[in-house]
Amino acid sequence: LAQLPLNRNQSLAAVGGGVVGDLGGFVAATYMRGVRYLQVPTTLLAMVDSSVGGKVAIDLDSGKNLVGAFYPPTEVLVAPEFISTLPERQVRNGMAEVWKYAFVLDMSLAQDVASGWNREVIERCIELKRSVVEEDEFDTTGRRAVLNFGHTVGHAIETALAYRDILHGEAIAIGMRLEAMIGERLGITAPGTAEAIAQALGGAGFDLENPCRDATDVLLNLMVRDKKAESRKLAFSLLTELGACKLVNDVPESVVEEVLAQA
Numbered sequence: 001l002a003q004l005p006l007n008r009n010q011s012l013a014a015v016g017g018g019v020v021g022d023l024g025g026f027v028a029a030t031y032m033r034g035v036r037y038l039q040v041p042t043t044l045l046a047m048v049d050s051s052v053g054g055k056v057a058i059d060l061d062s063g064k065n066l067v068g069a070f071y072p073p074t075e076v077l078v079a080p081e082f083i084s085t086l087p088e089r090q091v092r093n094g095m096a097e098v099w100k101y102a103f104v105l106d107m108s109l110a111q112d113v114a115s116g117w118n119r120e121v122i123e124r125c126i127e128l129k130r131s132v133v134e135e136d137e138f139d140t141t142g143r144r145a146v147l148n149f150g151h152t153v154g155h156a157i158e159t160a161l162a163y164r165d166i167l168h169g170e171a172i173a174i175g176m177r178l179e180a181m182i183g184e185r186l187g188i189t190a191p192g193t194a195e196a197i198a199q200a201l202g203g204a205g206f207d208l209e210n211p212c213r214d215a216t217d218v219l220l221n222l223m224v225r226d227k228k229a230e231s232r233k234l235a236f237s238l239l240t241e242l243g244a245c246k247l248v249n250d251v252p253e254s255v256v257e258e259v260l261a262q263a
């Protein structure tokens with residue numbers, strides 16, 4: 001950018017998936033202490049999730065999104081036409097976040113989601129994310145954390161696999177089932193929720209087997225470092241029932257360990 005040079009009166013456009021959006025936004029936040037930028041998401045995941053809400057970050061070996069900022073774009077331009085060239089696996093990857101909105105906020109979305117994405121599904125997801133972000137832009141009250149359902153376990157799996165072989169949405173699909181099981185074990189999540197999630201996600205083509213099943217200690221160590229965690233206690237966004245979620249700050253490590261070892 002310095003070589004171009006880009007000056008502070010100009011804007012940057014991040015045209016691409018969530019990786020480009022998160023990186024472009026982080027660059028925009030830090031280059032010259034901040035230049036304006038717009039998000040032009042080209043993957044389903046970026047359209048329904050990462051381009052909205054102003055969280056920008058990059059991953060470090062030590063953990064996902066460890067360096068970043070809250071830095072909203074001036075505009076988000078969503079053109080679903082981009083999805084026509086997106087490989088099927090990447091479309092399913094984005095659908096994981098769509099299912100997340102259904103499980104966490106609005107189960108009426110589930111019927112529409114079962115037959116895949118369409119324009120209206122994208123609009124509803126953006127609207128759901130917008131309403132949550134407006135309530136808690138800087139992630140301080142616990143409200144925004146509900147969008148992290150499935151992500152405490154999911155991020156740990158992604159990091160344990162060095163962000164290779166598994167896509168973000170694939171990891172959080174596994175995480176959503178396991179976190180529902182953790183919630184059930186704690187008596188916070190209504191019984192049968194994990195099974196309902198497994199049915200829905202299995203039907204949508206997700207492989208729900210935990211690839212790190214034999215590395216429970218690695219996952220636990222990564223989760224302790226999760227941004228939501230406060231001093232070695234584990235924090236999870238747990239469903240109370242399908243369509244409702246809350247942040248729970250003091251989940252015992254032993255319960256998480258039991259679920260991870262068994263499922």
Ligand SMILES: NC(=O)c1ccc[n+]([C@@H]2O[C@H](COP(=O)([O-])OP(=O)(O)OC[C@H]3O[C@@H](n4cnc5c(N)ncnc54)[C@H](O)[C@@H]3O)[C@@H](O)[C@H]2O)c1
Nearest residue numbers: 017018019020042043045046049050055082083085086168
């Ligand atoms: N900032 C947030 O709030 C937030 C939310 C969710 C996820 N994320 C982040 O987003 C990232 C995942 O984003 P993603 O799923 O978009 O992955 P991605 O950016 O890696 O894109 C997936 C692949 O699709 C290709 N691609 C992009 N658009 C295409 C198109 N229209 N046609 C064909 N190929 C195309 C890309 O080159 C890439 O190979 C993760 O790093 C995740 O942490 C951020």
Ligand SMILES: [Zn+2]
Nearest residue numbers: 097151168172
């Ligand atoms: Zn996500």
